[in-house]
Amino acid sequence: MKRVLSGIQPTGDLHIGNYLGAIHNWVGYQDTHDCLFCIVDLHAITVLYDPETLGENVEFVAAAYIGAGIDPKKAAIFVQSHPRTHSELHWLLACHTPMGWLNRMTQFKEKAGKKKDQASLGLYAYPVLMAADILIYQADEVPVGEDQKQHLELARDIAQSMNQRYGETLFKLPEPMIQGPAPRVMSLRDGTAKMSKSDPSAYSRILLRDSADEIAQKIRKAKTDPHPLPETVADLEGRPEAKNLLTLYGAMTNQKLEEAMKIFAGQNFSALKEALTEACVQKLGPISSEINKLLQDDRAYLRTVLKDGGEKARTISEKNLEKTYHQLGFKV
Ligand code: TYM
DSSP, X not given: OOEEEXXXXXXXXXXXXXXXXXXXXXGGGTTTSEEXXXXXXXXXXXXXXOHHHHHHHHHHHHHHHHHTTOOTTTEEEEETTSSTHHHHHHHHHHTTSOHHHHHTOHHHHHHHTTOGGGSXXXXXXXXXXXXXXXXXXXXXEEEOOGGGHHHHHHXXXXXXXXXXXXXXXXXXXXXXEOOSSOSSOBOSSOTTSBOOTTOSOGGXXXXXXXXXXXXXXXXXXXXXXXXXXXXXXXXXXXXXXXXXXHHHHHHHTTOOHHHHHHHHTTOOHHHHHHHHHHHHHHXXXXXXXXHXXXXXXXXXXXXXXHHHHHHHHHHHHHHXXXXXXXXXXXXX
């Protein structure tokens, strides 16, 4: 059975980009693949964070995974820091990763901004830890949103160069799986910018736990353009807001973009906004009530899920880490 691994940072509420770009697609692997879904707390501390809320955020993401359809009986859900192995493999990989490769990472440039010298070494090394998360399980496939493509290419480059040096059996080359109806969800305030947790405007993103009113308000305020909605995908060229809202409507109603476009062709944005609001409420309502139920009544269950998942992750990753040390020449 092929192995799938992916993860999300516990940095507060998740948005529909995280859902459509990642979790929604993970659900489909559970019956056919050996699945490991990680909550990447070590990545969450690469920028300034609040130690008081880190634990709560981890449990929230666990609840979100389950609420959005991951079944802990089929897939292991675990916390990245629980097996200490990821940090350890990170060091072995770091010693083989040229700084030139990391200098090309666009996410570091975006996150560090103009204050590059003040950014942490951890933020710079973020993609190496991510490579460790994947390679330590010999994962075959990694389903992520489009923004993670460059990081996955780096993970493959590290694996390939270490395999050349230490033997082809060292690491499996992971396949990036960038798929689903919306691999890159854009901001509601600017169709050319990615929907992101760090955007200062709360109106730029819809959160999994937003109420029906909040969803309606955010979609009502979403940026549009002055033209009626077009008929063909080609006509979406140069109309990023129309493309994003139509893509979201398709994704939320399990329809292809072309089908969604047929419904609204020639109409103005208000019809689309109304239908999109309804679709988001329908889709997210049950997820958010399940998350709230788990967080209110089932904390003990969440902790058991994370403990069981952590044990599975520890068993696999310790064995692979041992093998890696050995192959790198640590014999005693
Ligand atoms: P994070 O927490 O930033 O994002 C989690 C997942 O959500 C996807 N995503 C999006 N997809 C579509 N549209 C968007 N606007 C959008 N925003 C976020 C991301 O692509 C990602 O799949 N570095 C990873 C976490 C990570 C990881 C790993 C992933 C750490 N180790 C190992 C896979 C395998 C990240 O960015 O998380």
